[in-house]
Amino acid sequence: MVDLKPRDITFRIRQSTLELAVCLHRFNQHIVHKMPRPDTIYTVRGTAFHALAHKYVNYLVQTNQSSDHVYAESLTQDGAIFDTDAIALFREWHAKHLFQPDFIFGNEVRVLLDWDLNPAPPETPPRLAPFSGDLDRVEIDGTTGDIYDYKTSFAIFNPTTVQAYFYPWLLRRQFPHLRTIRFHLDFVRFNAMKHREFSVAEIDEREGDIILLTKRLFKALDDRVWPVIPNENCSNCTLECPLVKAGMTREAIGQIASYEQAVSMTQELYALENKATHFKAVLRNYVAENGPVEILHHRLGFKKKVKKKYPPGKIMVLNDKYGFEESRGLASDQKELNKIMRTYPEYVTELDAFAKDQSTTDFQFMPLDPTLESVALPPAVEEWKDD
Numbered sequence: 001m002v003d004l005k006p007r008d009i010t011f012r013i014r015q016s017t018l019e020l021a022v023c024l025h026r027f028n029q030h031i032v033h034k035m036p037r038p039d040t041i042y043t044v045r046g047t048a049f050h051a052l053a054h055k056y057v058n059y060l061v062q063t064n065q066s067s068d069h070v071y072a073e074s075l076t077q078d079g080a081i082f083d084t085d086a087i088a089l090f091r092e093w094h095a096k097h098l099f100q101p102d103f104i105f106g107n108e109v110r111v112l113l114d115w116d117l118n119p120a121p122p123e124t125p126p127r128l129a130p131f132s133g134d135l136d137r138v139e140i141d142g143t144t145g146d147i148y149d150y151k152t153s154f155a156i157f158n159p160t161t162v163q164a165y166f167y168p169w170l171l172r173r174q175f176p177h178l179r180t181i182r183f184h185l186d187f188v189r190f191n192a193m194k195h196r197e198f199s200v201a202e203i204d205e206r207e208g209d210i211i212l213l214t215k216r217l218f219k220a221l222d223d224r225v226w227p228v229i230p231n232e233n234c235s236n237c238t239l240e241c242p243l244v245k246a247g248m249t250r251e252a253i254g255q256i257a258s259y260e261q262a263v264s265m266t267q268e269l270y271a272l273e274n275k276a277t278h279f280k281a282v283l284r285n286y287v288a289e290n291g292p293v294e295i296l297h298h299r300l301g302f303k304k305k306v307k308k309k310y311p312p313g314k315i316m317v318l319n320d321k322y323g324f325e326e327s328r329g330l331a332s333d334q335k336e337l338n339k340i341m342r343t344y345p346e347y348v349t350e351l352d353a354f355a356k357d358q359s360t361t362d363f364q365f366m367p368l369d370p371t372l373e374s375v376a377l378p379p380a381v382e383e384w385k386d387d
């Protein structure tokens with residue numbers, strides 16, 4: 001039993017709801033007051049790609065085929081989808097994917113959960129089934145469930161967002177017999193996948209995080225207080241930001257209002273990066289001869305770093321002793337040794353006996369007062385109350 005008090009809400013808690021709610025003001029505007037969010041090139045392309053992919057995979061399941069490129073091509077020409085980028089992505093995607101219809105449980109699988117976190121029938125209203133998600137493709141093989149989410153973005157990222165555990169959690173609640181649930185991000189533009197695997201114990205632990213995030217939203221609803229919180233998603237926020245109204249610049253917040261603004265910021269970044277490279281080179285020489293330069297709370301100078309250097313011969317002897325590949329860790333690298341250390345601490349202890357300290361310097365800004373992490377910034381959070 002979950003201690004969430006049922007309430008008469010008109011919205012559902014979805015992965016996108018929770019992600020939007022990093023800034024509670026934005027959540028209030030778009031989710032509570034249902035202010036529409038204008039379509040962007042990104043959302044139009046994503047919707048078009050998903051429509052094609054869902055139709056295609058549904059057809060493969062109905063006809064029990066792993067691929068049918070003639071049918072796929074016919075979908076791109078039936079006039080229902082106009083977005084040329086989405087069509088090009090779909091062509092690349094279907095040409096490179098084979099499916100296993102026997103394992104496909106469904107496409108666009110809608111999962112709804114009630115206040116006790118039990119599955120609810122489709123179309124149950126939000127006041128009775130507050131949690132929901134639409135999973136692009138679900139495959140089930142015995143006690144293993146696989147969730148695939150299609151991404152048309154121009155960047156590949158790791159499945160570390162709320163979605164990466166929210167969807168597995170919904171599936172776990174819908175199918176309690178599953179023991180392992182894998183979440184896959186399918187980056188269709190790059191023909192690349194990123195995966196994350198969860199045991200049921202891990203998902204159950206994450207359930208607590210979801211409930212906490214939900215309670216935060218309900219507390220804001222109860223208190224009618226909607227803090228404005230700048231975050232990485234400000235770049236695609238189309239609201240009139242209260243912080244801008246209060247005098248902060250859009251750039252300081254990270255809100256990008258148009259493509260033209262993105263171009264102008266990119267030009268500025270290009271110039272700044274070139275300038276920074278040049279400044280670093282000349283200041284490095286200046287500081288090497290004249291000593292650190294101080295500004296406000298920081299000093300620019302050289303900081304000594306001591307690294308352990310391991311003799312390659314000894315690494316090879318130990319690799320042989322521990323049954324590793326002969327060259328493992330030779331690229332020298334502390335990172336690789338740290339990895340080995342996690343599993344075989346005795347390997348590194350033995351190796352440490354032969355290590356020699358090697359001193360280098362890093363050219364960087366250092367706080368004058370080491371307890372001071374950074375100079376004071378304007379307040380990032382303001383309280384915004386409903387009238």
Ligand code: SF4
Nearest residue numbers: 023229230234237241
């Ligand atoms: S731009 Fe302003 S309103 Fe929009 S998410 Fe960022 S802080 Fe919130």
